[in-house]
Amino acid sequence: MRGARKRLCSALIVAYGLFSLYAAYTVFLRPRRPTAPRPPHRDRRGPRDHVALGNEEWNPWEGDERNELVASQQRYEANLKMIKNARSHLEQTSLRVQIWGKAAIGLYLWQHIFGGHLQPADVTAQWREGSQKAGKTYFSFITGPSVVPSYFSVEAENVVLVLNGREKVKITYATQWLHYAQTLLQTHKIQRVAVVLLGNEQCNNEWIQPYLKRHGGFVNLLFVTYDYALVNEEDIFQWPLGVATWQPQETNESFKNYQDALLQSDLTLCPVGVNTECYRIYEACSYGSLPVIEDVMTPGDCGNSSVYHSAPLQLLKTMGAPFIFIKNWKELPAVLEKEKKMSLQEKIQRRKKLIAWYGNFKAWMRQNFINTLENSFLPSDKG
Numbered sequence: 001m002r003g004a005r006k007r008l009c010s011a012l013i014v015a016y017g018l019f020s021l022y023a024a025y026t027v028f029l030r031p032r033r034p035t036a037p038r039p040p041h042r043d044r045r046g047p048r049d050h051v052a053l054g055n056e057e058w059n060p061w062e063g064d065e066r067n068e069l070v071a072s073q074q075r076y077e078a079n080l081k082m083i084k085n086a087r088s089h090l091e092q093t094s095l096r097v098q099i100w101g102k103a104a105i106g107l108y109l110w111q112h113i114f115g116g117h118l119q120p121a122d123v124t125a126q127w128r129e130g131s132q133k134a135g136k137t138y139f140s141f142i143t144g145p146s147v148v149p150s151y152f153s154v155e156a157e158n159v160v161l162v163l164n165g166r167e168k169v170k171i172t173y174a175t176q177w178l179h180y181a182q183t184l185l186q187t188h189k190i191q192r193v194a195v196v197l198l199g200n201e202q203c204n205n206e207w208i209q210p211y212l213k214r215h216g217g218f219v220n221l222l223f224v225t226y227d228y229a230l231v232n233e234e235d236i237f238q239w240p241l242g243v244a245t246w247q248p249q250e251t252n253e254s255f256k257n258y259q260d261a262l263l264q265s266d267l268t269l270c271p272v273g274v275n276t277e278c279y280r281i282y283e284a285c286s287y288g289s290l291p292v293i294e295d296v297m298t299p300g301d302c303g304n305s306s307v308y309h310s311a312p313l314q315l316l317k318t319m320g321a322p323f324i325f326i327k328n329w330k331e332l333p334a335v336l337e338k339e340k341k342m343s344l345q346e347k348i349q350r351r352k353k354l355i356a357w358y359g360n361f362k363a364w365m366r367q368n369f370i371n372t373l374e375n376s377f378l379p380s381d382k383g
Contacts, residue, residue, distance in 0.1 A: 094136045095378055098156035101143030102177055103170075105198045105225070106162035108242030108282075110141045113366045118143070123246045135370045136378070149180035157191040158377050159184075164198045171207055178211055178219075185218055192377050194221035196239060201274040202300025203228050212236075220376050223369070226275055227314050231305040237372065238308070238315045240365060243286065244279040262287040266339060266347050267324070269332075272298055276312035281323075285358040288351035292335060295325035319361050322354060 101110065110116045110130060118128040118141070126146040132139055140155060143162075161181060163174040174197075184190045199205050203226055211217040214235060223239040224231070231238045246255075262268065268284035270293045284291045297303065297312050308314035316323070324335060342350075 095158060095374055096138045096156040097140075097158045097160055097373060097377075098154065099139060099141045099160040099162065100147060100177070101141060101162045102147065102174075103162045103164035103196075103198045104245040105164075105196065105239075105242060106141075106143055107245050108240075109162065109196060109369075110143075112242060113362050113369070114139070115366075116141060134366070136374055137370060149176060154184060154189055158194075158373070159190050159192070160194045160196060160373075162196045162198075165205060165208060166198055166200055175207070182218055193219050194223070194373060194376075195219050196223045197225065198241075199224045199226050199228060200300075201226065202298070203302040204300065205230075221372060226277055227302040227305070227308070227311040229301065229303050229305050231307060233307045235376075237368075238305075240315060240361075241277050241279060241282065243282045258283075259287065262289045265289045266351075267292050267335075270294065271329070272296055274298060275300075275302065277316075281316075282358075285354060285361075288355045290322070290324060290350060290354055292324045292326065292332070294329065295327055316361075319364065320357070321361075322350075322357055 099106065099110065101107065111118070114132065114134070116130045116132050116139075118130045120128060125144060127142070127144040129140065129142045131141065142152065146152075159181060161177055163177060164170040165174055178195075181190065181193050185193065195208070195211075197205070197208060205224060205228060208219075208222065208224075209215050209230075211219045212222060212235065213220055220235065222236045224236065225239050225241050228236070228238065230236050262284055265284075266289065268280060268289040268291050270278055270280050270284070270291045272278075272294045275298050276294065276296065281291045281293065293313065295312065302311060304311045304314070308318060310317045313321075326332065326335065
């Protein structure tokens with residue numbers, strides 16, 4: 001895309017120059033037949049063909065020359081307007097970011113947070129892509145098994161890598177992508193890199209730290225899932241886990257059954273697993289089924305950060321998630337008794353409120369993501 005922009009600007013500049021030269025030639029250099037002034041008492045109603053009075057001669061091309069000059073000027077003005085519009089468009093989209101979705105969480109970022117589309121729609125396709133303008137930034141997104149290092153076009157100077165760091169095998173693959181991005185930086189093919197990381201469920205993410213700029217690396221920004229203790233809202237940000245993606249063993253029928261179960265459930269129970277945060281929380285929110293969450297910390301290195309002090313699920317809590325949090329499942333009978341006393345209208349309103357909150361949550365995450373990239377990647381106007 002960067003090459004296409006350069007070619008467009010070069011073509012516009014060349015066209016501008018050609019039209020300018022042609023206009024100058026028409027006005028100053030093009031030979032013309034001498035044209036004498038018309039006699040003051042000429043009968044304008046008489047025939048104009050082959051009129052000759054002394055040395056005066058009518059020029060039959062005079063009108064064509066005048067029309068051509070007007071047309072040339074119009075083309076010049078249209079070309080100038082096109083150049084101005086192109087320049088204005090480039091100023092409006094002053095940042096171009098290409099997102100490489102090499103972890104399933106990338107689909108949540110693009111399709112749910114950004115509300116973007118992918119072509120082709122087939123989830124099993126080897127290559128899928130999409131684009132959209134947001135804020136001052138033009139985003140493009142690529143994903144699929146065919147997106148491998150060195151085998152696709154790098155079309156922006158700024159890159160967001162979406163990586164999976166849950167286990168050793170995934171980390172090995174993720175570091176290959178980081179080394180590829182580093183090579184592109186060293187050869188000046190790209191300028192800045194951010195990472196969206198599906199972190200380890202026990203927050204064992206030490207492997208990524210040497211790649212961060214604060215530790216002498218090249219990664220400007222890190223967006224990471226789960227309650228990572230190093231989140232500081234400066235260069236490390238907490239990112240939502242999101243919904244699960246299409247699984248190979250999933251069928252249209254099984255997925256439809258799951259959707260129907262959420263739609264028909266007023267509550268969705270979310271017990272802890274390896275981590276308190278799970279896909280079911282976000283899937284329930286998508287359909288208005290209120291999550292009932294076991295609010296306990298799981299073993300590992302997750303916990304409070306320098307800016308969040310309410311782990312687990314500190315991001316959701318900070319955003320005012322209207323969930324039911326319980327410390328022990330012995331509290332569930334009391335929750336169910338309260339449910340029995342609620343009217344249908346109250347449950348409908350609660351479902352609407354939950355869906356509205358989730359929509360606002362995604363919109364906030366999207367805007368915060370865009371603002372963070374623009375504040376970090378765009379040149380500062382200060383001093």
